Amino acid sequence: MAVFSIVLLYGPLIVMAFFSFNESRSVTLFTGFSWTWYQQAAGNERVQEAALLSLQIALVATIVATTVATMAGLATTRTKSFKALPVVYAIINQPLMVPEIVTAVGTLVFFGIIKQVTGVYGLGYLMLAHIVFCIPFAYMPIRARLEDMDLTYEHAAADLYATPWLAFKRVTFPLMLPGILAGAMLSFVISLDDVIISLLVAGPGETTLPIWMIGQLRRGLTPEVNAISTVLLGVTVLVVSLVFLLTIRKR
């Protein structure tokens, strides 16, 4: 049963990856091995622009979301429990509890108002939208890591006359680094994969890779999309495997 489920989960993805190396235009009949579609996708200017934009947004969203989530993680685990803690948890997890489509239209309307009032346009809006839904994903592994960490190290540092900042820099931060890295990587894949919020919030000309792909898919299946999908899949597998290695608990 379990093996069957694994086959069901991975089968379609493996078959898809396999056919991206197909020589002919068909995405369902395999005729021979070739790199054609990868070359074509890599040479397509629109794909290049879209990929670059996606990377840009994902990088900014990851850096901001991880920084903010690290601070929040320290505040919620390194100090005594406080009354407002459940509320803080609820707010941080809010982006996960509201359906994405609701967030998307809400953000569209909200940014529309801000654009009208301030007259400021640009990529910043899309980045902000990404930062919001990346925060809970960055926060989860950071909090888990901090909760697993013993406070005795920090106590020891304080006993040895380390200032709180020095104790953080030399003790807490190195210890929590795997959690931070895991959070950053999850944010990165989540931002890179986002479709619906980007689709509605993006201004004219701000075509991220998933937006470009969904436009292509509506027109029909091309082996080019197949190749790009396989690359994206590869990136995710790589990043998530690293997260797994970083967060695995040694017992």
Add this chain to the structure above:
Amino acid sequence: MALVETVPGPTAQHTTLSGEEATAQAERKTRRLRWILLTPALAIICGIGIMPLSIILVYSFMSPGPYAGISWEPTFDAWISLVLERDIFDDTLQLNDAHISILFRSLWLALLTTVLTLIFGFPLAYFIATRPARQRNLWLFMISLPFWSNLLVRTFAMMLFLRDDGYINNVLLLIGLIDKPMILIYTEFAVAVGLVYAFLPLMVMPLYASMEKLDFRLIEAGYDLYANRLQVLRRVIIPLVKPGIVAGCILVFIPAIGSWVTPKLLGGGKGLMVGNLISNQFGTSRDWPLGSAIALFLMLMVMIALIIYVRNSTAARDHG
């Protein structure tokens, strides 16, 4: 929750203040530091995550603007047209069949997805929980990996299988089981397959988390007392892993009912769900108030599911 004691920092030992005063001062300091650290995250999420929700709440009580957007005339029209529509000829209110069928389809597909992922996920989670401890993490990783990969990519893979000249039809034609391609894609069936495929990992993870804590001696005790497999499952395993079942169902139900990509790519015109209905109001239909009302209605359904979950998990904690 493993919340820990205050980080002392330079406490009483380093200062000349009396013990009590120093503790109070340190306490104030940590409290200030805590809120300074929390502010950016809370400000971003409240400002850009929660603000929009209150704005669409306001918009849902306004009239649609001439081209898009809204005009500031308060009305309940949007909420009324959620389920009713005004007849063009005699101006009477009637049930809006198009909206109602989409709302019901969304609910039905989300529930179907939840049940199917539970049927597939339960044995899978049980299998993982009964592996040797060292293998479990790897299995769990294997299950969760597809979940992190791009939903668009996974839906694309499904399209390759379900198309008229997709792999399923090709193979069936080849072995002569059918003589013309079956219509698989652009049906509710295709959407259900896509949703189950997309959300199975979300069911397995919480199920596994509660099965991992299961005391397997209880199952042996059940067999010792002459229970058959079904009885053990029904009387021992299911009651013990119920929190995991509820959590898994909620985790699947919420994204399933709000899904957009899967019905868009696999459902065609016949498989639209409420998410697509919402985005249409902000796109081609240009009825922002109606779109806001439907979005809030969707959120209401999700909130109900969450409340059921919270009540269930607090009840479980009180009894455990």
